[in-house]
Amino acid sequence: MPDSTTTLADLRTTVAAFVAARDWSQFHNAKDLAVSICIEAAELLEEFQWHDAAQVTAASNDPEARERARLELADVLVYCLCLGNALEIDVSQAVQDKLAIADRKYPPEAYRGRARKPGQIQELRPVRYARTGRLAPPCRTPRSRPCRASSRPSSEPASAADGWRRPGRRW
Numbered sequence: 001m002p003d004s005t006t007t008l009a010d011l012r013t014t015v016a017a018f019v020a021a022r023d024w025s026q027f028h029n030a031k032d033l034a035v036s037i038c039i040e041a042a043e044l045l046e047e048f049q050w051h052d053a054a055q056v057t058a059a060s061n062d063p064e065a066r067e068r069a070r071l072e073l074a075d076v077l078v079y080c081l082c083l084g085n086a087l088e089i090d091v092s093q094a095v096q097d098k099l100a101i102a103d104r105k106y107p108p109e110a111y112r113g114r115a116r117k118p119g120q121i122q123e124l125r126p127v128r129y130a131r132t133g134r135l136a137p138p139c140r141t142p143r144s145r146p147c148r149a150s151s152r153p154s155s156e157p158a159s160a161a162d163g164w165r166r167p168g169r170r171w
């Protein structure tokens with residue numbers, strides 16, 4: 001059943017039959033299915049835990065690691081379909097509706113090639129730890145206070161005491 005010939009309805013029916021054969025629908029409430037999606041997503045994430053960018057690339061090309069990730073991805077999707085079945089959600093329509101919302105929220109002309117809002121920290125270069133060579137986690141910046149490179153002209157005073165108020169800081 002490859003993607004090219006399998007519909008979402010086919011998968012939903014297959015998953016529903018699997019659940020019905022085991023009389024598991026009694027356990028499939030929205031909360032527990034949402035929890036299960038998160039647990040399986042965490043298992044997928046575990047495949048890449050502690051990996052830097054190079055190690056993620058290597059894992060993505062390793063047949064055994066790819067197989068583990070493939071099956072965890074399937075776990076996530078199966079529980080998503082179970083939740084769709086339990087709540088009688090038209091998943092295809094939901095995905096299209098959500099993409100339409102995202103299209104308005106992230107217009108291509110403003111977000112092409114960007115992972116963050118314009119003005120946020122993506123322009124900063126990745127930092128590596130000197131001792132291990134691993135990538136440092138990105139700077140965590142509240143959305144309301146974007147981290148920016150200083151735009152202070154060299155002729156401006158350098159501190160609050162001198163009258164300079166750093167962007168986004170409360171004094």
Ligand SMILES: [Mg+2]
Binds near residue numbers: 040043071075
């Ligand atoms: Mg799993």
